[in-house]
Amino acid sequence: MGDKTRVQVSKLKPGRYILIDDEPCRIANITVSSPGKHGSAKARIEAVGIFDGKVRSIVKPTSAEVDVPIIDKKTGQIIAITPDTVQLMDMETYDLFDVPIATGVNEEIKDKLKEGINVEYWETLGRIKIMKLKGESS
Template structure:
């Protein structure tokens, strides 16, 4: 697993974070001011990249949190197989199968290049070129 450790206060909306062992994209981030005897808290809401589940946590702003290393790659569609597609990575020439996202069903055809991401051992097609 490729990940990095940062403090919660350095996160911004649109960045990625690991919540419950799943790579997630931050959708909202709010901080409360410190109280008389306490530290400032951050409320973080995120949506999973691969499972689209909402997750939220509340932590002190100086707490360490894991962020995933997102690897963006390019692949070429070799074959359509029902709801899955066979892709070939354009750098390593490795072939593998991925499910076709609902919003790209009509755009993916054989021979087209797609951008996909690799994070925490999972892969997902993001867009066509």
């Protein structure tokens, strides 16, 4: 938990992930300005938060290093659904944990969740989000 690494800004690409204000975000767009007479090239990074969906942007020199979250993509099974949480069981370790529906479930699949279904969830920086359905269990 809380794993992150450092990557040079010039190595980042759209679709990858970055930490902006300690929030894991998916990079939507990178714009690089050319270096000036006495300056270095700057990159403007626009990204969308994984957990909150907010658009964030930062401007950094391309030679600077930024934090990149390490995201674990795992499979879990929905054990129970309450109005506020989804109880998941990890399919490898069989650990049980609760995921808040408000912030921990992808908007596109909220209505499709039901007990017994396998889902893919992402775990990063001590937070969990259910991202997609894996199919129904028999």
